[in-house]
Amino acid sequence: MESDVVFQALERFAIELPSWGFANTGTRFGKFVQDAAATSTEEKLADAGQVHAFTGCCPTVALHVKWDFPCANIRALAAKYGVAAGSINPNLFEDQIYKHGSLGNPDASIRAEALKHLIDSVEIAQSTGSRDLSLWFADGSNFPGTANIRARRGWFEEGLKAMHARLAPDQRMLVEYKPFEPAFYHTDIADWGMSLLLAKAAGPQARVLVDTGHHYQAQNIEQIVAWLLAENMLGGFHFNDRRYADDDLTLGSIDPYQVFRIFHEIHLFEWETGAPADIAYMIDQSHNLKPKIEEMIQTAMAAQELFAKAALVDLKKLAAHQSRAELIDAEECLKAAFSIDVRPAIRAWRRSKGLAESPLEAFRASGYQERAARERGERNRRSVASYA
Ligand code: LRH
Numbered sequence: 459m460e461s462d463v464v465f466q467a468l469e470r471f472a473i474e475l476p477s478w479g480f481a482n483t484g485t486r487f488g489k490f491v492q493d494a495a496a497t498s499t500e501e502k503l504a505d506a507g508q509v510h511a512f513t514g515c516c517p518t519v520a521l522h523v524k525w526d527f528p529c530a531n532i533r534a535l536a537a538k539y540g541v542a543a544g545s546i547n548p549n550l551f552e553d554q555i556y557k558h559g560s561l562g563n564p565d566a567s568i569r570a571e572a573l574k575h576l577i578d579s580v581e582i583a584q585s586t587g588s589r590d591l592s593l594w595f596a597d598g599s600n601f602p603g604t605a606n607i608r609a610r611r612g613w614f615e616e617g618l619k620a621m622h623a624r625l626a627p628d629q630r631m632l633v634e635y636k637p638f639e640p641a642f643y644h645t646d647i648a649d650w651g652m653s654l655l656l657a658k659a660a661g662p663q664a665r666v667l668v669d670t671g672h673h674y675q676a677q678n679i680e681q682i683v684a685w686l687l688a689e690n691m692l693g694g695f696h697f698n699d700r701r702y703a704d705d706d707l708t709l710g711s712i713d714p715y716q717v718f719r720i721f722h723e724i725h726l727f728e729w730e731t732g733a734p735a736d737i738a739y740m741i742d743q744s745h746n747l748k749p750k751i752e753e754m755i756q757t758a759m760a761a762q763e764l765f766a767k768a769a770l771v772d773l774k775k776l777a778a779h780q781s782r783a784e785l786i787d788a789e790e791c792l793k794a795a796f797s798i799d800v801r802p803a804i805r806a807w808r809r810s811k812g813l814a815e816s817p818l819e820a821f822r823a824s825g826y827q828e829r830a831a832r833e834r835g836e837r838n839r840r841s842v843a844s845y846a
């Protein structure tokens with residue numbers, strides 16, 4: 459019975475890979491270069507193809523407009539490596555003109571420039587066959603009194619409405635929130651409520667994107683997920699883990715029970731409504747120290763494991779305990795599923811798909827990493843740049 463539930467859960471679970479997770483990234487204190495890191499969009503797609511080939515659950519790759527484009531016939535390139543283009547991420551946080559914001563900038567000509575980039579990104583998504591536009595804005599301020607918060611909110615509403623009007627009928631725009639960084643006094647889209655109101659005001663194809671690293675320390679993320687599900691406004695996730703702030707660490711490396719509780723809210727919602735929730739599961743991590751492809755495989759495996767464990771919660775029994783306020787029994791019912799070792803069933807699922815039981819070991823044995831380091835090492839070492 460358990461393994462059937464695990465099989466069904468894995469059959470419908472896919473998680474999107476961030477192209478930027480394969481390139482050399484760092485923190486403001488520096489970047490430790492890896493010889494095997496991807497140095498082009500094609501190499502990012504090739505590496506993503508490896509992760510999907512060994513895990514069987516990562517068919518699409520999120521692309522960042524300024525980091526992955528222009529790229530000639532990216533659809534064919536992705537197909538060559540057994541993956542497909544996924545969500546398109548506009549970039550309104552690097553160009554110099556966006557120092558004081560993009561859609562929230564007090565200068566109307568800069569707001570217009572930002573909107574043009576968003577509309578260009580919609581067209582890129584139409585050319586790559588991507589459904590989702592994944593929107594994150596660094597906009598905000600660093601000092602009290604330096605920004606008119608309500609005026610900026612109004613400009614965001616205008617800009618997102620104008621972008622929504624350019625979406626194709628099957629496209630969505632996912633509005634990501636973040637409480638701080640790089641702005642450290644106010645961020646224009648700082649929490650789920652602000653994202654929800656702006657998405658609703660933009661139009662029916664707009665949803666909220668929950669990046670698990672974008673919350674204050676004690677915030678109850680699964681409660682936010684439950685509310686967004688109730689509002690039918692949960693569009694997707696950027697999964698990662700953190701100890702302090704937006705640390706972008708490996709999913710499940712710090713608090714696996716957090717991810718389990720999130721998946722539980724989604725399984726519960728689907729059980730109660732009898733319909734699959736239309737959610738884009740995506741990874742958003744910066745792989746600064748671990749070998750990047752291995753960390754991505756580790757992440758996908760952890761996501762499968764926690765999604766499968768959450769699918770094993772006896773929801774009927776849980777609902778009965780909850781209705782009778784049987785606190786300990788309800789809690790133990792949830793924890794019982796978390797404590798189930800689903801790895802044997804997952805290995806069986808992999809065998810049934812013709813996949814290696816241990817994707818990480820199989821990838822390591824493939825020699826792909828060493829080949830990539832030989833081919834790309836010289837180029838990567840040449841790319842070392844200092845922060846200041
Ligand atoms: C911002 C963010 C956003 C991405 C970026 C790489 O912190 O989560 O989703 O564009 O990371």
Ligand code: MN
Nearest residue numbers: 634669696742
């Ligand atoms: Mn993110």
